[in-house]
Amino acid sequence: MVSRTKGEESKRKLLQVAEELFAKKGYQSTKISEIVANAGLTQAAFYLYFKSKEDIFQQMLEDFDQQLIYLSDVGKKAVELSPKDVKSYVTNMFIQLFTVLGKNPNLTKIALQHATDSDRIRKKIVEQIANNMSNNQRFGIVKEEIDTWIAAESIVAVTERLVNRYLLTREKTEEELGEQVAQMFLSGILNHLKSGD
Amino acid sequence: MVSRTKGEESKRKLLQVAEELFAKKGYQSTKISEIVANAGLTQAAFYLYFKSKEDIFQQMLEDFDQQLIYLSDVGKKAVELSPKDVKSYVTNMFIQLFTVLGKNPNLTKIALQHATDSDRIRKKIVEQIANNMSNNQRFGIVKEEIDTWIAAESIVAVTERLVNRYLLTREKTEEELGEQVAQMFLSGILNHLKSGD
Amino acid sequence: MVSRTKGEESKRKLLQVAEELFAKKGYQSTKISEIVANAGLTQAAFYLYFKSKEDIFQQMLEDFDQQLIYLSDVGKKAVELSPKDVKSYVTNMFIQLFTVLGKNPNLTKIALQHATDSDRIRKKIVEQIANNMSNNQRFGIVKEEIDTWIAAESIVAVTERLVNRYLLTREKTEEELGEQVAQMFLSGILNHLKSGD
Amino acid sequence: MVSRTKGEESKRKLLQVAEELFAKKGYQSTKISEIVANAGLTQAAFYLYFKSKEDIFQQMLEDFDQQLIYLSDVGKKAVELSPKDVKSYVTNMFIQLFTVLGKNPNLTKIALQHATDSDRIRKKIVEQIANNMSNNQRFGIVKEEIDTWIAAESIVAVTERLVNRYLLTREKTEEELGEQVAQMFLSGILNHLKSGD
């Protein structure tokens, strides 16, 4: 699109190739020799743009962190909605969650695998969801019995997994997954049997 | 218990130490030098019992695979139960799932992280749950709209994550987690609002 | 002499070869590949005995530091001697200085070249000589006009240089050098000309 | 002074920066990237003016070699002087020696450190002094017992060292050092005790 200098182009290529390889083989197993080979450069060129292997990784994460900011608004306003809209709203929230993570499935996978960073990043996401859920709990929308932190961890775990399993492979779309998951978490998977539950 | 030869004892020690280290630092980052150091042996001794680093890993997985067989029965018979019991049964199923995985949290973590084996192992667990759920779907116990594979993947993802997050740290017990998760998946997290949802 | 294990022998060989190469080519220009090649080992073996290139260097210096302790007594007691003996005593001091440094000409050269350590080591030697000289100055043995630090630096510089130039090449002996230097520093190089000086 | 073309100016800047860095960190440890960075140029620009890293070093030495020619006359004529003047003359010679070397303390340090060139350059200086001293020996001015080569080496070693130690740090002046050293080498450091010496 915009005209890029040759150097910028090389750096971009390295980031892109690295992302794919990190996602496919993990951080440790990905060798710099592989990254540069796939980018059509030499090993030395890598160090024109990145201080170290860890550096390219962190630069990738910065991009990802940036994307996660958009999540902060997701689901924030369920409380303002009428009961009827709650379901569609929450469904929408899940679709957005899948969209944000599914947009960068590689980064999602990488970030949540990396020993040093996974905790920090996961916490960032979980926190947003848990806090929001607690809010909605005060307004009677979320059941009292729910431990919001456990629920938030569960939601993230499910999203993460389904992104890897179904979005990366293009077997399902964001909408399909969003609906399924919304349903599971909203109304459970069992039929409402008569009275007792 | 049973008297063991010195060799058997050494091998057992190596397996145990390896499990801890693999869980704590990951497969790649765990060095054989560390394993043997923690086991009080030399590196050469390692190769008396294992052909390679990958070999000790596979032997660990075999143990784990064995444990997973017990899962096959879990949840199988929900169909035979009265609606009233279904909930307690499924709750129990989750507790068992947590118990089996939580019994070997290290192995759970390792197995589901390892690039080459995680798919195979996860599939093994997911399959059992999905098949069983499909069965119960035919009997009207599980909602028709549910995609049982997605649900099964979700259940496993949640269990795996909560084991790592709350069981490994001893912050929650199998029972607490089992109940919370059962509730979420059985009846959702939203209050039954009026009629329509 | 004493029986050594194979490992000790290898380490000793590495230290010896490293010393020669460091002295001949300097620290930076000496490659580990050269050290191990000359010691008949592989690169990896080097790291059985030393943590790094810098480590083998420091271990060499420790040996040298140890030797320098013997210097502390050198020259200490000039004050107790009769004038007649002073000259022979100081000559002897120089011979000892040459002997200590000349015993390890390689280490002398290396230690006083290495950017990080040369100051520390030189200071150690200079200090001993300067302090001792100040003492003898109080007793009227050393001329008042002499700046003992400058003199000490000079003595060390000369010794160091002559060790490299004449001892390493075996062109002169410790005794020859000791006498010459003692004479220079004791009575100067000019003839006592009549009255004025 | 004279107007310089941009190119000459750049080359001069590179030589100047290189001299400082070589003196401070040594030849090997000084990177071309550092030289050009401090000169405000790019690495490629370096090669407009110098064929290689070694080349800039040699060009620096040429300047130094040039300066050393002035030394040739130093001390040449002691023989023509009356005994009374000898001392002041030789003192002056040392001051000049300090002045020439102290004028370019960086070059002095560098040149006499460089593995390949130090011998050649030192020899050049030592030679002049030794020859001149031999001359004066024939006229009875320098003691017969003195080995003039050893003495010359010593004089150079001392000068070199004191330049590095006291001139580079501005702790002493050329005059102070010149006098001290002249005294040491002329009349020794010991008091003339009675008769016997």
Place this chain on the structure above:
DNA sequence: GATGAATGAGCGTTCATTCAT
């Protein structure tokens, strides 16, 4: 007169693995 971009060759270091004892 100078730069942006890239490279070839090498270096120090690590690690799984082997083998003689």
Place this chain on the structure above:
DNA sequence: AATGAATGAACGCTCATTCAT
């Protein structure tokens, strides 16, 4: 049943040097 000693193969990284523009 175990060890001391060693190695081959790679890996991350550096640096002097080049070349098209």
